[in-house]
Amino acid sequence: MLEISNLTHTYGSGPGAHHALGGIDLRVTQGELVCIVGPSGCGKSTLLRSIAGLLKPTGGTITLGGTPVDRTPDDLAVVFQDYSRSLFPWMSVADNVALPLRRKGMDRGRRRAAAEEALEQVGLAGASGKYPWQLSGGMQQRVSIARALAYRPSLMLMDEPFGSVDAQTREDLEDLTLRVRNHHNMTILLITHDIDESVYVGDRVVVLAKAPATVVGDLRVDLPGPRDQITTRENPAFVHLRAEVGRLVRGMRSHPAAAS
Amino acid sequence: MGAVMRFLRAAGRLWLVPVVLVAWEVATRMAEDIFFPPPTTIAARMHELWFSGPAQQLWLTEGALDNIPTSLGRIFAGWLLAGVIGTALGIMLGRSERFSQFVDPLIQFGRAIPPPALLPFFLALFAVGAQMQIATIVFGIIWPILLNAGDGARHVDRLHLETAAAFGLSRGQRLTRVILPSAMPKIFAGLRLSLSLALILMVISELVGSTNGIGFQLLDAQRSYDYPGVWGSIVLLGVLGYLLNAAFLAAERRILSWHRTANQTT
Amino acid sequence: MTGRPPLSSRLLCGAAGVAGLFCVMELAGRSGLIDPIVFPLASTVVSRAAALAADGEFLADVASTLGAWAAGLLIAVLVAVPTGFLLGTLPRVEAALRPVLEFLRPIPSVALIPLALLLFSDRFDMKVAVIVYAAWWPVLINTMYGLKDVDPLAKETLRSFGFGRMAVLWRVSLPSTAPFIATGVRLAAAIALILAISAELLAGGASGIGTFIIEAGGSPDALEYIIAATLWAGVIGVVSNGLFTLAERRLFHWHLARTEGAR
Numbered sequence: 001m002l003e004i005s006n007l008t009h010t011y012g013s014g015p016g017a018h019h020a021l022g023g024i025d026l027r028v029t030q031g032e033l034v035c036i037v038g039p040s041g042c043g044k045s046t047l048l049r050s051i052a053g054l055l056k057p058t059g060g061t062i063t064l065g066g067t068p069v070d071r072t073p074d075d076l077a078v079v080f081q082d083y084s085r086s087l088f089p090w091m092s093v094a095d096n097v098a099l100p101l102r103r104k105g106m107d108r109g110r111r112r113a114a115a116e117e118a119l120e121q122v123g124l125a126g127a128s129g130k131y132p133w134q135l136s137g138g139m140q141q142r143v144s145i146a147r148a149l150a151y152r153p154s155l156m157l158m159d160e161p162f163g164s165v166d167a168q169t170r171e172d173l174e175d176l177t178l179r180v181r182n183h184h185n186m187t188i189l190l191i192t193h194d195i196d197e198s199v200y201v202g203d204r205v206v207v208l209a210k211a212p213a214t215v216v217g218d219l220r221v222d223l224p225g226p227r228d229q230i231t232t233r234e235n236p237a238f239v240h241l242r243a244e245v246g247r248l249v250r251g252m253r254s255h256p257a258a259a260s
Numbered sequence: 261m262g263a264v265m266r267f268l269r270a271a272g273r274l275w276l277v278p279v280v281l282v283a284w285e286v287a288t289r290m291a292e293d294i295f296f297p298p299p300t301t302i303a304a305r306m307h308e309l310w311f312s313g314p315a316q317q318l319w320l321t322e323g324a325l326d327n328i329p330t331s332l333g334r335i336f337a338g339w340l341l342a343g344v345i346g347t348a349l350g351i352m353l354g355r356s357e358r359f360s361q362f363v364d365p366l367i368q369f370g371r372a373i374p375p376p377a378l379l380p381f382f383l384a385l386f387a388v389g390a391q392m393q394i395a396t397i398v399f400g401i402i403w404p405i406l407l408n409a410g411d412g413a414r415h416v417d418r419l420h421l422e423t424a425a426a427f428g429l430s431r432g433q434r435l436t437r438v439i440l441p442s443a444m445p446k447i448f449a450g451l452r453l454s455l456s457l458a459l460i461l462m463v464i465s466e467l468v469g470s471t472n473g474i475g476f477q478l479l480d481a482q483r484s485y486d487y488p489g490v491w492g493s494i495v496l497l498g499v500l501g502y503l504l505n506a507a508f509l510a511a512e513r514r515i516l517s518w519h520r521t522a523n524q525t526t
Numbered sequence: 527m528t529g530r531p532p533l534s535s536r537l538l539c540g541a542a543g544v545a546g547l548f549c550v551m552e553l554a555g556r557s558g559l560i561d562p563i564v565f566p567l568a569s570t571v572v573s574r575a576a577a578l579a580a581d582g583e584f585l586a587d588v589a590s591t592l593g594a595w596a597a598g599l600l601i602a603v604l605v606a607v608p609t610g611f612l613l614g615t616l617p618r619v620e621a622a623l624r625p626v627l628e629f630l631r632p633i634p635s636v637a638l639i640p641l642a643l644l645l646f647s648d649r650f651d652m653k654v655a656v657i658v659y660a661a662w663w664p665v666l667i668n669t670m671y672g673l674k675d676v677d678p679l680a681k682e683t684l685r686s687f688g689f690g691r692m693a694v695l696w697r698v699s700l701p702s703t704a705p706f707i708a709t710g711v712r713l714a715a716a717i718a719l720i721l722a723i724s725a726e727l728l729a730g731g732a733s734g735i736g737t738f739i740i741e742a743g744g745s746p747d748a749l750e751y752i753i754a755a756t757l758w759a760g761v762i763g764v765v766s767n768g769l770f771t772l773a774e775r776r777l778f779h780w781h782l783a784r785t786e787g788a789r
Binding site: 273274275276277280295358361362363364365366368369370371372373374375376377378379380381383384385456459460462463464467468475478479481482485487490491493494495497498499500501502504505 | 535536539540541542543544546547564565621622623624625626628629630632633634635636637638639640641643644645716719720722723724727728735736739740742743748749752753755756759760761762763764767
């Protein structure tokens with residue numbers, strides 16, 4: 001459903017230009033959860049912002065559901081890393097979640113109901129009347145996830161969604177993501193710099209090289225479900241995959257056993 | 261118990277006020293200078309002028325009912341008009357670098373004109389009356405609102421705008437739901453500044469060309485050498501200024517509660 | 527994003543904006559959209575303003591206004607800065623005086639003009655007096671605010687080397703408060719000009735830009751004179767504001783660099 005071919009992006013021009021993306025090819029099929037990992041500053045965010053239509057790439061094409069992306073696609077939702085700046089402090093939690101639904105032409109009552117339902121799914125049933133800044137960081141990020149869920153997008157983009165929360169909350173949010181994904185059969189593209197996380201939540205892990213970013217690895221994660229923070233991480237297949245992704249991220253050659 | 265403590269603490273803070281009043285009273289009584297009437301004389305004159313009416317009028321006199329609401333009406337009309345125009349223009353300036361480049365010198369110039377200098381011009385354009393006063397007030401106080409709104413709209417958090425774009429909010433929704441609220445704290449700072457400016461311009465415009473209002477009463481008292489009346493009008497204007505500012509701050513605290521708390525916690 | 531447009535484009539656009547307004551006003555007047563009797567032609571106003579620049583009488587008026595403005599501002603600064611330091615360094619005095627100040631501050635300064643007219647027989651003194659009162663506030667408040675902003679660590683550093691109170695005040699508090707005082711003076715300068723012209727409008731008889739404007743009201747082409755003189759008042763405002771801003775940048779670039787960097 002998402003096809004990216006030979007995507008390039010350069011910031012600035014001349015000798016001072018920064019080549020962020022150096023020809024990316026990627027296909028994501030319906031219902032997949034694809035994690036994109038890479039060292040920091042490798043252009044992951046540039047890629048995400050291009051897919052979201054927030055940035056016009058200098059070359060290549062992106063199509064979503066068959067239509068080329070030249071502005072923000074209609075059925076796409078983004079969960080940003082910086083929840084405190086991505087949620088609007090002047091609106092209540094419920095209003096934040098319901099705001100994008102205006103675009104779908106839903107009336108007030110249905111918007112409200114959809115927001116409540118989404119908040120319930122992320123475990124924040126009682127928080128709708130509160131303001132984002134009255135909640136902890138992890139809860140705020142749940143609100144952003146609820147906002148994306150309520151929107152019922154065909155593709156959900158997550159940009160380092162758990163990068164600003166503590167380790168325990170991070171695990172909770174990872175499991176939450178897996179749960180809502182199974183429930184809605186959504187397509188998710190999750191960007192992270194955390195190798196463990198990418199293997200734990202992903203169906204597929206795509207590894208990007210340092211800028212200008214190119215795809216250096218594309219691994220299928222075949223781990224038994226349902227995944228669980230303790231047992232999955234003990235699984236020899238998990239340990240093996242993690243090492244494999246780690247090598248790719250550090251720019252080492254793929255291990256011969258894994259490549260076969 | 262708590263109320264008593266609070267009262268004592270307030271009394272401890274305010275002790276100098278009665279001391280100053282008594283000292284002033286004693287000094288003026290001893291000096292017997294007609295230019296400096298004692299505070300009690302001023303208070304008596306204020307009572308006579310404005311607060312000795314019948315009970316069903318809340319003890320306000322005809323003079324008070326004729327002049328105080330008129331003056332307040334001019335302040336609020338000018339302030340609201342300046343608020344609406346200033347916010348609209350300011351947001352346009354903040355969101356369009358081009359537009360702001362074209363009109364920046366005009367704004368800098370308009371802002372630098374001392375507003376009272378325009379009084380004779382508006383007087384010639386509108387003749388004596390509310391129109392001329394409101395025009396003076398609007399022209400004089402629009403600048404802080406305009407510049408603050410522009411500043412606020414220019415510095416909307418990029419992630420706020422990107423979130424709005426990613427969820428496909430329309431232009432109108434982006435304006436009313438994202439840009440306007442996030443510029444609001446700045447706009448309020450401008451509105452507060454212009455409220456006290458509006459009071460000043462109301463007074464000067466009523467002093468120069470008016471047949472009613474507190475400023476006119478002040479002028480009238482001055483012309484008839486009613487010194488306690490002059491002092492009383494000044495005190496009344498001071499009280500009005502204090503009340504306007506206090507009311508504004510209370511309203512701001514309610515409306516912008518998200519701003520204060522959000523900035524404390526993050 | 528193509529980055530910031532160059533300075534020349536700012537200048538060019540600004541000039542175009544001014545020229546555009548001029549042309550619109552001129553055309554509106556010539557085409558009869560605005561009656562030139564009600565609002566004179568832009569070209570007439572500009573030529574009148576140019577003529578005023580060579581008019582000895584008008585220049586004397588400008589000089590009188592600027593004289594009262596400068597004298598009032600100077601006295602206000604000389605009084606307000608020491609008062610601000612006194613209140614800023616003696617918290618008990620400040621706490622006692624605060625309510626009195628809070629009661630005095632909201633009084634609109636122009637309301638004092640009728641009183642000052644009664645108290646001062648000399649018009650120039652009257653102008654200076656109301657300017658001092660109005661200009662005093664922003665300088666005082668900025669001085670006190672700046673003193674609160676002084677880095678306690680800087681004070682303690684000097685204290686730890688054995689310097690006394692006065693030395694700390696002179697070496698740390700004064701320099702780090704200076705930028706705030708400068709901002710206060712810039713604000714006070716604008717207010718002083720407003721008061722000067724207001725006083726002239728009300729006093730009459732004396733000389734000054736305000737007096738010129740009010741007296742022009744009698745002549746048949748009054749509006750031309752009024753607008754032309756108002757334009758010059760605006761020019762004075764722009765120039766004074768520009769000079770103060772420039773001086774602030776020159777003198778306190780270290781302060782700007784620090785606050786911008788901290789953002």
